[in-house]
Amino acid sequence: MKELYDTISLQFTLKDFHQQKPNLAFATAEKQQLIALLTYMRDVHRYTHLVFVTAVDWLEENRFQITYMLHNYDIKADFGIRVMLDRDKPVMESIHHLWEQGRVYQRELHEMFGIDFPGSPGVNEPMILEGWQGPPVMRRDFDTAKYSLETYDHRPRDTREPESHMKEKLYPED
Amino acid sequence: MSYMDKTTGIPEQGITPPIPDTGEMPDREWRKDDKTLTNAELTLEEQDWFCDARPTPAKPAWGPVEKFYNWARANSLWILAFGTGCGAIELRPLVTARYDISRLGMQPRPTPRQASVFMIGGYVSIKTLKRIVRSYEQMQGPKFVVAVCSCAINGGMYWDSYNTVKRIDQYIPVDVYVTGCMPRPEAVMAGFSKLKELILAGKAEGQNLYAEKFDWYKANQKQVIKDWNMPDYNW
Amino acid sequence: MSLVTKLIWTFISLGIVTIWGLTLTGIVAKIFARVQGRLGPPVWQPFIDIIKNNAKRTAVSHGIMFYLGPVFRIAGGIGTYMFIPAIYGSLYFSNFSVSGDVFLVMYFIFFGQLGMALGAGEGGHPYSAIGVARGLAQMTAFEVPFALSVISLAVQYHTLNITEIVAAQQGGILSWTLFTNPLAVIAAMIAMLGMNMYNPFSVVIAPQETPIGPPTEYSASFLGMLATNRGIFNAAKMVLFMNLYFGGATNLVEMIVKTFCIYFFSVFIGVAFPRFKTEDAIRFFLKVPTLVGILAIAVFLI
DSSP: OHHHHHHHHTTSOEEEEEEEETTEEEEEEOSTTHHHHHHHHHHTSOOOEEEEEEEEEETTTTEEEEEEEEEETTTTEEEEEEEEEETTSOBOOOOTTTOTTHHHHHHHHHHHHOOBOTTOTTTTSOSSSTTOOSSOTTSTTSOHHHHHHHHSOOOOOOOOOHHHHHHHHHOTTO | OBSSOTTTTOOTTSOOOSSOOOSOOSOOTTBSSSSBBOOTTSOHHHHHHSOOBOOOOOOOOOHHHHHHHHHHHHTOOEEEEEOOSGGGGGHHHHHSTTTOGGGGTOEEOSSTTTOSEEEEESOEEHHHHHHHHHHHHHSOSSOEEEEESHHHHHOGGGTTOTTEESOGGGTSOOSEEEOSSSOOHHHHHHHHHHHHHHHHTTOOOHHHHHHHTHHHHHHHHHHHOSSOOSOSSOO | OOHHHHHHHHHHHHHHHHHHHHHHHHHHHHHHHHHTTSOOOOTTHHHHHHHHHHTOSOOOOOOHHHHHHHHHHHHHHHHHHHTSOSSTTOSSSOTTOOTTHHHHHHHHHHHHHHHHHHHHHHHOOHHHHHHHHHHHHHHHHHHHHHHHHHHHHHHHHSOOOHHHHHHHTOSSGGGSHHHHSHHHHHHHHHHHHHHHTOTTSOGGGOTTTSTTSGGGGOOHHHHHHHHHHHHHHHHHHHHHHHHHHSOOOSSHHHHHHHHHHHHHHHHHHHHHOOOOOHHHHHHHHHTHHHHHHHHHHHHHHO
């Protein structure tokens, strides 16, 4: 995988190469070069399968990381390409013209992280959360427990200390 | 399995209102008058398609006849399984040779119109709640609800989830809860036999409860379902 | 016998046949369950289901035609039975048998399904429409061998009156149509498999694929009516087959035993075979059974 990384590095600005397994590696690419890089990987190096697109919220560094995982059926290898976005203005180019299924992932990322993909078909439609009005839910600054306690009514819970409870139940006169 | 347990602080009908049930509902734009709903969230064309009548409580028949009917109802429970979560998997063993609920006169039924027991199998997200409300309202009464798994009772492991309602009995009336994560098929069958006892005793009047406290149930539903794009009462 | 007494006796026999038909459904459900290694519902479960469905407090209707669908269906069932002489030679159980009643009965078998198609169509549920389309297609297919078989009987006995056909079969087992015209019986028995809608021709009312077929939208007492009709219709069909092919019956016990045995044929097949797709079922009916039916006519014409 290192050879592949070196080959790509001749044309694209890559960094942070990380070989996780013999057939799984990651590298971080520039945001502006991503579409070209993906097209190049797909058409030249035969990484034809888009396995998934996912995002990570780096709250402390104030940025989002999007990972595009590609798979090569010939050599059975995976290559993950990471892209860093500014958390305050999370906009990314759409890849639905390269892989049709990309728009589903992008719709999900838009809903869960609030990352926008202009031009991706149906990206603004709700995917899982119908009628959601709060902030994007997978962002780490969204406190789900707090939201849940404020929004939904919880069933009251009885907790009893076993010793005193049994004492009260068995010997009520004491 | 617990039926409206006193120890959990739930009153006999199994409900503590999040909105105080004063009879005067603050939010009334979806009610035209005492008998008519507005269906205001639908488009004008869609309003023509749906009924705008409120549900009304149905009177039980004359004593002994009602007892006979209840016996028939208890011995012919047709289940509409709503597989919202992992609990749905528990219905499959029930109909196979090992547990075989058909010997008790039960059978799974694919359409809400013909079913009499609504079995909710697991956690209920907001999106699912919409479907649950629609399916429940489409069932023909007397209808009974059995909620399976701890998620259906108090949210279970999803207690802190942003998208899961914690108490189904605030949105539709529930007759029997079956605890467990997940309950064994035996537990589910114990729940059904408890439901049978309730029906035979004439206590499973969830349909009438829903019709009587319709305002309260609707207000609760509308409180959590933000994009209400369905009729106010589905026939 | 006056018309009024005849009517009263017809309705009495209709009641008997309804109860017998529903019990038959219960017995068959039990047999299916035992074959699958289950205990199965009690034999009287169909009755409880009907009581429960009729005891529902609310029922939803989608309009007049929707309301009339089950009415047509049950009219088809009752009509089928009313023109079949249930017991040969009995004054009380001969119903309204007239000359040419075979055609009337065949028409009534089709009639119910057509009424149901109109009613279910008004329900507006897409699954109803799919179920109706499948049902009508399959029905048209199995009508072909059945009609050919009946025509073969008409050629053989030179009559279209069921009573006369039964009369011609009296005098020992060997004078039954089963032995005098086996080709017609084969074609008709295969058609009966489709008529009873057990496996392998059960895709019309398949519970999980298209939820329950045409009656998807039917609830409460509508459903009760349809279930009652299933009892009547099953028994009426068996009585018809008994009369046409198995020598009829001279008393009630003989009728019950014979109809049970005839019904068992389709149960045997149903337990042992998986389901056909609709198009496969149509293809099946239009191939071998149709050829056998044509052959059955040809034998008597030559």
